[in-house]
Amino acid sequence: MDINDTLCGLLKERGITSVIIKGRQMTDEMVLAMNKLLNGSKICLLELFEAQLQGNKIDVLLHNLHTNITLKILRLPYNDLGIEGIKHLCGSLSINKTLQELSLEGNEIEEESLSLLCSCGPDLCLTSLSLANCNLQPPGGTHIANLLKSNTTLKSLGLPGNELKLEGITPISQALRNNTLLTSLDLSNNLLGVPGINTLCNSLLHNTTLQTLDVASNQIGEGIIEIAQLLVFNKTIQSIGLRDNRPPRKRLTPTLWKFFQLIGNRPTFTTVNIRKNILPGDGEYPSMILTVLKNNYMFHIHQDFVFDRLCSEGFKLFNKMNQVKRASFDWLAHWSTLDSSFQETILFLTLISNKPSSSLSLLTKDTLSHFFSYLIFAMAPRQFNWDNSKIQSLIATYCHYNPQ
Incomplete structure (x- = not known):
C-alpha cells in the first residue's frame, strides 16, 4: 500500500479533524x-500552504468536495492556482453547502479568474473569504462589488494588499452602502489615500451592519478625521484599524487628537489600532492616550508605548539615589516629589493595571514592575498635588505587580 494512503488511513482512524501542510510540494499521489x-473523514480544517497545486491537482483534490459535509475551513494560500484551478474550485463551491471559510491568500488572481469566482456569489454559502495579497488591482473592485451584491451569507471579507486604490474602492463602497450582511472588512494596504477613504466613509454612513473595519497602511494621513466624522453618525462600527497611516516625516498626533475628540465617549466603540502613527519621542502622545482612557473605560488602544526617554531619566535619578534602601523608603512622603513629567505616565500605567480584561497588552508585568521601580527613586524638585488616596492607590498597584 502507498505510504500516502497509509497515512490518510491512519488519520481517518484516529479521527483527526485538522490537517495543515506548509511548504511541501504535493505530488499527484499525495493529492489523490x-x-x-x-x-468520509471528519476533517474540518484543511490548509495547504505553498503546495504547488497547479494543473489538475486542485480538481483531483476537491473532486469529492461537493459531497463532503464535514469540511468547514479550506485554506489554499500561495498555490498559484491560475484560471483552471479557480474554475475547478468554483465548480465545487457552487455545490458544497457546508464550507464556511475560504482563504486564497497569495494566489495571483487575474481579472478573468476573479470574475468567475465572484459570479458564483449567489451559490456560495461561505461566511468568510480571504483574498489577501491576490494582486486584484483597481479592476477587481467591480467584481468584488458584484459579489457583495449577490451573495447572501458572507460576513467577513479580507482584501488587504491588493492595491485597489480609489478606482477599485469606489464600486466596493457603493455595494457596501446597502449591504446588510458583512460585519468585518479588511482593506489594509490598498493605497486608498484620502480620496479613497472619503469615498468609503460616505457610503458607510448608510451601512448598519459593519462592526470591524481595517484601513491600515493606506496613506490616509489627515483622512483619519473623515473616519472620525463617520463614527459620529455610524453607531455600529466597534473596532477600527488605523495602523501605519502617518505621512513620512510628519506628526500625526494632532490629527489623532482631533479623531478622539470627535468620537467622544462612545461606549459601543471599543478598539482602535494606531500603531506606527507616532513619531519617536512625541511628548504629546502620552497626554492624548491618558485623556482618552480616562474618558472611556471601555476603550482599548493598540499602540507601542515608548518609555525610552522616561526610563532613561529614571535611570539617572535612580543612580543618584542608589544608596537608598527600598525597605526603609518612606513611600507617602516621597511620592508627591516625583518629577511632573512622570505624572501622566504613572496614571496611564494605573489605568492599564485596573483594566485586566483590556486588549491593550502594552506592558508585561516585568516592564511595569521595573518602571515603577524607576519611579519610586525618581526624586525631583518640582512638586505636584496628589491626595493620599491617589498615592495609596498607586502604591497598591505597584505592590500588586511586585509584592517582594
Missing part, C-alpha cells in the same frame, strides 16, 4: 490520497 481523506 488527500482526496480520499476528505471522502
